[in-house]
Amino acid sequence: MGSRFEGMDEPEVELHELNILVVGCGGGGCNSIHRLNLIGIAAATTIAINTDQKSLKATECPNRLLLGVEYTKGLGTGGRPDIGEECALNASPMLSKIFQDADLVFIVTGLGGGTGTGASPVVADIARRCGAMVISIATTPFSFEGARRRNIAMKGLKRLREASNSLLVLDNDRLLDIVENLPVDHGLAIIDQLISELIKGTVDILTTASLINLDFADLKTIMEQGGISTILYGENADPEGVVRDAINSPLLDVDIKGGTGALIHISGGSNLTMRRANKIVSSITKMLDDEATVKFGVRVEEGMEGNIRMIAIVTGISEVVDGMPTGAPGDDLGKVLGKYGP
Structure with missing residues (x-):
């Protein structure tokens, strides 16, 4: 008597390889991409995007995109988010082509300047419209960089939140609590290292077999x-x-x-x-x-x-912390976003 499972074949299914992109946008984002490539991340494609040609060339990354040459001549935005936004919008066809087959896109940026603040929400929006899941990671300026730069960052943060599926914010002021006596380059490298390890760890979780996957x-x-x-x-x-x-x-x-x-x-x-x-x-x-x-x-x-x-x-973290001042140095991401939320 034959087995009741006789004749049952495992169906042929073409496995879909997860397409993960990690995009650094602006000077701060490109610094993180540089660090990530030094660590190594085989299961994702890294892309560096900037309007500053000199800074972009110094970024360790196999895929680099210079935005807005016709506007900036490769010299950056001069801290103007409106120019950063225009440069990204002008590159929409190219960005759409980059993201057309992406499943998951991490966008890493430093807010407060021109390219990161102005371009990253546009990049996130295009990636999301192409069907990708978009997770953005943003750093906010040190308080000593001044109120103007921090206000620019907060406005960019609101737009980036709206353009992303999810948003993680790292406040540079918190860095001072643990690296105040370290050289500046060592201190800033800690944030880049943290971002790199978080992204690499998340990618490894999704692409490496586990006992419980x-x-x-x-x-x-x-x-x-x-x-x-x-x-x-x-x-x-x-x-x-x-x-x-x-x-x-x-x-x-x-x-x-x-x-x-x-x-x-x-x-x-x-x-x-x-x-x-x-x-x-x-x-x-x-x-x-x-x-x-x-x-x-x-x-x-x-x-x-x-x-x-x-x-x-x-x-799904709460955006408002009752009884706490908002927008103050060192506040957590809930308090930062609570001030500028709708």
Whole structure:
């Protein structure tokens, strides 16, 4: 008697390879792309976009796009976001071609100048119209750079939020809390390193096989929560330490209470048990809204014996913190955006 499964064949399905782009826009964004390429990120394509030809040539990146030569002669925007915006709009056909097959686009930018502030919302909007999921990561200026530059940044931040599926903000003022005695170039490199590791970690989660996998569909489910997001990163020998390090990170000082979604990935050595992984996921979940959507993955990695690492994307974070001043130096992204929100 033949098996009831006889004649059943596995259907031939052409696997779709996830197309991930990481785009640095403006001087600050290109600095982060430079750092990311030095670290190496095989599963994503990096692109540097700028209006300053000299700065663009100094960026370590295989794909570089100089915007607005007819407007700027390759000399930059002079700090004018309106020129940065015009340069990006003029390059719309080229940008649409770049993004036409993209599934996920990270846009990295520094706000307060001309290209990052003016062009990045246009770039994000074009990528999104082409069907890509767009996650933007933006840094805001130091307070000592002046009120004018910070106000320009806040206006750009509002537009970037509207153009992106999700937005993560890093306030440079927070950098002063931990690197005030370091040389300037070392201090700024820390932000670029953080951004690079967060992006690389997220890309690795989506493209590397795990014991419990997280995939692009999971990311889309979480990002459909929309709005403001943050990425938590913690590494320690025990579950409590991992969560503590992630929540207390001075560069990602955001209250995740009430968040509506989370994508949590945990990796460790052979000593990583389901009990320990569950402890981490439960600790994060307890801080979120009762109805929050939570997806998690687990991977065992060589070379991580005795150590546990967590990367979590949390979405739907509240934009207003009651009783706290907004727009002040060092405020978290909720307070920054709350002042300029609709």
